[in-house]
Amino acid sequence: MLKDIVLAEGSGFCFGVKRAIDIAFDVAKKHKDGVFTLGPIIHNPQVVEKLKDLGVYPIDDIYGQNIKTLIIRAHGIPKEKFEEIKKLGIEVIDATCPFVKKAQNLAEKLASEGYQVLIIGDKEHPEVKGIFSYAGEKAVVISSDEFPILNKKIGIIQQTTQPMSKVKEIVSKIVNSHNEFEEIRIFNTLCNFTSRRLETTEKVAKQVDVMIVVGGKNSANTTQLAKLCKSIGVKTYHIEDAQEIDKEWVESAKKIGITAGASTPQWIIDEVIDKIKKFTN
């Protein structure tokens, strides 16, 4: 019996990731040597290998290599690192996601206007480290309930992939615990595509027996998708590729849902669908 398989709309590569990959392939065509990306362009080994074949190599740091052109990946990098690179006379191709750039710019503007900048997000995430570097001395990253001492004038922004529900919860808590504020200014720096993917995933998860979430185990936005599905109460499996799928997961299900994180290429999603079809036909 052919199973009913539903793929959440907007699964896979997001706008910022697609753009960064396009930029990298474009640079590979035009430049012959000395082209690098600072960190892997996305958390996907196949894409990274393909770029290597074209002469674009990922590096961890800017020293010890003869770098002519350096591509900044979608997450962005800290301000100090950017300045360091410029000083070395390296040509910079900035593929920072425009949503992340917006957050960086707002962080810098708020800090320069005297606001204490609060960033809702994961302080270990490269994107947040980048935004934080623009947010001035008083900046704080907030991920849950432990609030810092709040200044009278605060500006709140977010890591682009945070869920809106969490942002609202934290902002409400800040408003309610801040007794002597002069001004609280909240900018929405969430990525539309991520919010949309969370919505479509929720919709699918509510109508299926099993959810297969595809993407890096260390990918924040994929982990968030898996967490969301589990919170709805549907049986959820988080996998990195089709090889991991167990026949038992899907054979007894009537309807199977699939969603995928922002750095999951379409061909991995296709393989997952094929494998499920094979197991359930």
Added chain:
Amino acid sequence: MLKDIVLAEGSGFCFGVKRAIDIAFDVAKKHKDGVFTLGPIIHNPQVVEKLKDLGVYPIDDIYGQNIKTLIIRAHGIPKEKFEEIKKLGIEVIDATCPFVKKAQNLAEKLASEGYQVLIIGDKEHPEVKGIFSYAGEKAVVISSDEFPILNKKIGIIQQTTQPMSKVKEIVSKIVNSHNEFEEIRIFNTLCNFTSRRLETTEKVAKQVDVMIVVGGKNSANTTQLAKLCKSIGVKTYHIEDAQEIDKEWVESAKKIGITAGASTPQWIIDEVIDKIKKFTN
């Protein structure tokens, strides 16, 4: 037996009211005729009568009188009215409370920068009518749960005498119900003196058997003090002057608390204390 009587700190005339009265008496000294206040300078007949003796008369509107000098009271007036007065060539003495002026200025600034201005307050209150006139076409006054359709970019200010707890509650609801905001900007335009009086009143109300709240029955800030005391569970009487006090209210109480609204003169508070002492000695 002499009863224990506790007066809440900061009871009576607030900073803005004191300032407006001082300005009115000062103008009365310098100008000989044609001096008016637009509306009574405060909601207290005795003060108004005293100013009349000095040649300062309250009027409801600017027409039909030979006005040379017009005093704007602490609540402020709508922008259009201000411009109308200026056009008539009348000398304006602006005794608008600096806290109210700040709210008017912020309303105008936010509107000019494209924000939809939300004013938390009572839309029938003269102060709010004044602030609203500066807040642009999209402005809305919010007093409870009925929210308007919210624009993507909103600026929130408050009537100066609103309680902070209500402001926080409404702001939280706005943040939680607004799904597609770009920016939410909240300025604290509450009056420090009013907030302080609410705090000291709460402190007193928690330690007494009876609370006597002194001030106009139609005074918003006095009504708010009475409401606060009742919510704490203490027996509360809202009076306008000492004549209203009933012996029965106080004779069996061990400890009696007193608080007074922003337009209650000190001598009325003194009379209330004397009356209670008389009843309980």
